[in-house]
Amino acid sequence: MASSNTELISTNPATGEEIARVAITSMQELDAAVERAWQAFHHSGWKELLPHKRALVLNKIADGLVAEKESLARLQMADNGKPLGECRGMVESAIGTFRYYAGVCETLETDVTPSRGDYVSFTVLEPFGVIAAITPWNSPIMNDATKVAPALAAGNAVLLKPSEDSPLLGPELARIALAAGLPKDLLQVVQGRGADVGAALVAHPGVRMVSFTGGTTSGRAIARVAGDKLIPTALELGGKSPHVVFADADREHAVAAVVAGIFGSAGQSCVAGSRLFIEERIYDEVLAQVVARAKTIRVAAPDADGVEMGPLASFHHRERVVRFVDRAREEGGRILCGGEVPTGGVFDQGAYYPPTVIDGLGYDAVSCQEEAFGPVLVALPFKDEADLIAKANGTAFGLACGIWTESFKKAWRIGRALEAGSVWINTYKQSVTSTPFGGFKNSGIGREKGIDGMKLYAQVKSMYFGLHEQPLAVAK
Ligand code: NAD
Numbered sequence: 459m460a461s462s463n464t465e466l467i468s469t470n471p472a473t474g475e476e477i478a479r480v481a482i483t484s485m486q487e488l489d490a491a492v493e494r495a496w497q498a499f500h501h502s503g504w505k506e507l508l509p510h511k512r513a514l515v516l517n518k519i520a521d522g523l524v525a526e527k528e529s530l531a532r533l534q535m536a537d538n539g540k541p542l543g544e545c546r547g548m549v550e551s552a553i554g555t556f557r558y559y560a561g562v563c564e565t566l567e568t569d570v571t572p573s574r575g576d577y578v579s580f581t582v583l584e585p586f587g588v589i590a591a592i593t594p595w596n597s598p599i600m601n602d603a604t605k606v607a608p609a610l611a612a613g614n615a616v617l618l619k620p621s622e623d624s625p626l627l628g629p630e631l632a633r634i635a636l637a638a639g640l641p642k643d644l645l646q647v648v649q650g651r652g653a654d655v656g657a658a659l660v661a662h663p664g665v666r667m668v669s670f671t672g673g674t675t676s677g678r679a680i681a682r683v684a685g686d687k688l689i690p691t692a693l694e695l696g697g698k699s700p701h702v703v704f705a706d707a708d709r710e711h712a713v714a715a716v717v718a719g720i721f722g723s724a725g726q727s728c729v730a731g732s733r734l735f736i737e738e739r740i741y742d743e744v745l746a747q748v749v750a751r752a753k754t755i756r757v758a759a760p761d762a763d764g765v766e767m768g769p770l771a772s773f774h775h776r777e778r779v780v781r782f783v784d785r786a787r788e789e790g791g792r793i794l795c796g797g798e799v800p801t802g803g804v805f806d807q808g809a810y811y812p813p814t815v816i817d818g819l820g821y822d823a824v825s826c827q828e829e830a831f832g833p834v835l836v837a838l839p840f841k842d843e844a845d846l847i848a849k850a851n852g853t854a855f856g857l858a859c860g861i862w863t864e865s866f867k868k869a870w871r872i873g874r875a876l877e878a879g880s881v882w883i884n885t886y887k888q889s890v891t892s893t894p895f896g897g898f899k900n901s902g903i904g905r906e907k908g909i910d911g912m913k914l915y916a917q918v919k920s921m922y923f924g925l926h927e928q929p930l931a932v933a934k
Pocket residue numbers: 592593594595596619620621622650651652653655656657658660671672673674676677679680694695696697727728729829831857897901902
């Protein structure tokens with residue numbers, strides 16, 4: 459049964475079974491939630507709590523996540539179909555994020571600025587008040603924590619809106635936070651689709667900042683509304699990241715990383731290395747190795763032994779991926795492996811799609827420009843560094859890239875030349891809470907994670923303490 463105007467139906471994409479129904483937040487309930495968030499912001503004492511005391515609560519939230527690690531991982535697996543091992547990793551990541559921002563609370567310093575008169579000048583950080591955190595379906599607990607932990611650390615109240623396709627983890631995080639001692643209503647969850655509840659949340663006059671992770675089209679719509687309201691936004695958007703293999707690369711590591719970089723999470727990762735650029739003289743050889751490995755990937759139920767790829771997160775998302783591959787065919791792409799919905803056994807029940815590698819397309823084909831957000835890799839040859847840079851930078855996106863070469867000078871040149879927020883040299887898809895993350899161009903605005911990930915949720919206030927011996931004159 460499909461979701462209605464009043465409830466979201468969460469379906470396990472591995473089995474097609476309904477697992478939960480979640481009430482959609484009405485507009486009256488949204489107003490009330492925003493009001494409660496402001497009450498909590500003003501009266502709970504959270505924003506006045508010294509940062510090292512907030513750190514205690516953040517650490518207790520991390521402890522609460524530790525205590526429920528396995529059940530949270532299994533819930534996420536049921537909600538979006540990722541392999542259990544990956545889901546466990548995502549809960550670990552959420553735990554690490556709360557601990558990290560507890561640490562930032564303990565250590566963050568502000569500036570005493572050079573004075574130019576009879577005063578002492580310095581900065582302090584103030585919270586915005588009520589923040590909207592809007593997250594996608596691909597890694598719910600991890601994405602929720604990436605926004606909620608630093609926003610709370612900075613003293614704000616947060617309204618979290620999970621994706622309509624993965625509504626189950628957000629309420630668990632709010633429950634655990636409350637049990638850990640976070641004042642009531644400081645973290646609330648609103649549920650519903652982006653076009654109505656999400657849009658109403660962003661437009662709400664009581665929301666003072668929006669932190670969004672999701673697609674570029676949605677990000678643009680949110681930025682328009684935020685621009686009108688003159689409130690800041692942090693936008694983590696889509697990608698079409700180039701993964702580059704030079705002839706002098708460590709071949710074994712490069713091929714393994716290319717495969718992991720696109721087929722991990724069944725390609726449903728914003729940083730998936732979805733465009734493979736191979737130096738022309740080794741193109742056929744490396745591509746054959748990538749295809750051979752892709753064909754051996756174990757696609758299975760997310761809790762099966764040795765599973766490498768589970769189903770896609772929903773049946774309607776699989777439809778999008780099917781259409782994407784159909785268009786690549788129409789554009790003249792050669793399907794080297796995958797490209798058909800699998801059948802038989804669990805494949806008949808779930809939203810499975812196989813690892814798919816395509817070549818024979820121009821770098822400017824739509825399939826090489828748009829995000830599939832699925833297990834689809836397009837391969838392209840390049841002649842030399844100039845050719846690579848022009849083609850790799852020739853998309854609207856700029857989220858991440860990978861470079862495989864044994865030459866550190868070449869890695870430096872290419873790493874600096876590619877338009878990407880994260881550059882991985884002889885590695886791929888490393889993304890940790892202590893290092894800033896975000897995109898160039900249409901991949902986003904702002905940087906999450908790292909110490910600045912907390913400053914994103916605070917506004918700088920400059921303060922001056924006068925030390926004047928004489929009354930101030932009207933004019934100097
Ligand atoms: P989406 O943009 O459709 O939805 C993301 C969230 O935004 C959902 O909660 C949705 O309900 C909400 N939303 C949609 N339109 C809205 C609007 N106009 N106003 C307010 N809220 C709105 O994206 P998705 O399909 O859930 O996720 C896939 C996309 O997310 C991909 O493009 C992927 O690259 C991107 N993504 C980016 C990152 C990153 O950190 N850069 C991480 C994960 C996913």
